[in-house]
Amino acid sequence: MVFDIVTIFPRMIEAGLAEGVVGRARERGLIDVTVRNLRDFTADRHHVVDDVPFGGGPGMVMKPEPFFAAMAAVEGERGRPEAVVMLSPAGRRFTQADAARFAALGQVVLLCGRYEGVDERVRERWATDEVSIGDYVLSGGEVPALVIVDAVARLVPGVVGDEQSVEADSFVRGLLDYPHYTRPAEYAGKRVPDVLLSGHHAEIRRWRRQQALRRTWERRPDLLESAQLDDEEQAWLRAWTSAPATE
Ligand code: ADE
Numbered sequence: 001m002v003f004d005i006v007t008i009f010p011r012m013i014e015a016g017l018a019e020g021v022v023g024r025a026r027e028r029g030l031i032d033v034t035v036r037n038l039r040d041f042t043a044d045r046h047h048v049v050d051d052v053p054f055g056g057g058p059g060m061v062m063k064p065e066p067f068f069a070a071m072a073a074v075e076g077e078r079g080r081p082e083a084v085v086m087l088s089p090a091g092r093r094f095t096q097a098d099a100a101r102f103a104a105l106g107q108v109v110l111l112c113g114r115y116e117g118v119d120e121r122v123r124e125r126w127a128t129d130e131v132s133i134g135d136y137v138l139s140g141g142e143v144p145a146l147v148i149v150d151a152v153a154r155l156v157p158g159v160v161g162d163e164q165s166v167e168a169d170s171f172v173r174g175l176l177d178y179p180h181y182t183r184p185a186e187y188a189g190k191r192v193p194d195v196l197l198s199g200h201h202a203e204i205r206r207w208r209r210q211q212a213l214r215r216t217w218e219r220r221p222d223l224l225e226s227a228q229l230d231d232e233e234q235a236w237l238r239a240w241t242s243a244p245a246t247e
Pocket of ligand 1: 087088089132133134135136137138139140141144
């Protein structure tokens with residue numbers, strides 16, 4: 001899996017890639033991340049990447065030329081990229097389905113904006129996708145780019161040690177994850193649910209499915225519209241909807 005990230009803060013990206021699952025995947029060569037400093041693609045002595053907005057208004061706009069030059073370099077090395085993603089709060093919401101799509105492509109270019117925005121011609125010429133990681137405004141696309149690299153890298157075979165753990169993740173099945181417990185069996189006056197100590201694997205699986213569904217129903221009912229539910233899960237939902245338990 002190959003990532004190219006264009007940014008004015010390459011150290012911020014490198015720091016975010018150094019640790020954990022992504023850091024190890026990079027060391028092992030399972031993912032290849034090239035961080036490109038936008039200022040290296042300026043032609044002036046001061047490496048200026050922004051300018052005042054046409055039409056007036058507050059803040060600065062990132063100039064088109066350095067992005068065009070950076071993309072020409074990426075294309076020269078890799079050929080025409082299939083996915084060029086602009087990070088922006090004005091984009092479509094990034095989801096697990098996008099992560100799966102990018103992972104299947106095997107290559108993605110991420111363009112990080114800063115300041116008030118990026119000259120629109122960059123998006124028009126290069127972007128295949130414009131994505132937001134959520135309904136809040138960050139000071140730039142660097143943290144969102146790290147979010148996307150992490151979500152996509154986890155789907156690359158071998159990156160997460162236990163493939164089953166990726167399949168069990170929240171959202172992969174369209175539901176939130178069930179609650180997890182480890183030792184001790186009693187702590188801070190709270191006992192781990194008996195079923196988890198019972199050794200009955202079928203009962204444990206059933207309890208977890210029920211908990212995942214219950215949490216999704218309580219916290220993210222919007223996810224239930226597209227979740228794939230079996231007969232038993234649908235029956236649980238009907239029971240809760242008609243007589244919500246008072247816990
Ligand atoms: N840049 C600033 N805010 C952002 C967001 N929420 N998602 C993606 N890119 C951004």
